[in-house]
Amino acid sequence: MSVTIIREIQPKDNENVAGLIRKVLEDLGVPKVGTAYADKALDQMFENYDVPKADYFVAEENGRIIGCAGIAQLENCDGNICELQKMYFLEEARGRGLGIKMINRCLDRASEYGYEHCYLETMPYMEDAQKLYLKSGFHYISEPMGNTGHYSCPVWMLKSL
Secondary structure, three states, rough: OOEEEEEEEEHHHHHHHHHHHHHHHOOOHHHOOOOHHHHHHHHHHHHOOOOOOOEEEEEEEEOOOEEEEEEEOOOOOOOEEEEEEEEEHHHHHHOHHHHHHHHHHHHHHHHHHOEEEEEEEEOOOOHHHHHHHHHHOEEEEOOOOOOOOOOOEEEEEEEEE
């Protein structure tokens, strides 16, 4: 049986993480503009999360990255709010309980950093992800917060930490 570990991203992971995120977005038919697909940060995830009160994690199995997610201060937003960012899992990794483990790891770190709320954006047809977010204590909100640049993501959720 394979053991999956969740660990902090390392510089050597950048290429694999960018490839995983783009593959998942392509598989799901997500627009390439106005979503994470177009983010400049995608090719330098380690560097982009190597800042105060931010972390990015990977799920690794047999030396291969099969999922990822991170937290960071919500951009252009007043308040002590972080954003759950770029949480994606390869199809083979879904339905195995890794998503809840990853969310918990991110939310635990957000709490350690003293954030009061966690925000996220997603797509309407990402129903399994939304079920996971609801199970984790997120609730739907009626408008976006901050300015993430992801104008093609019309589902917004928030959780008190």
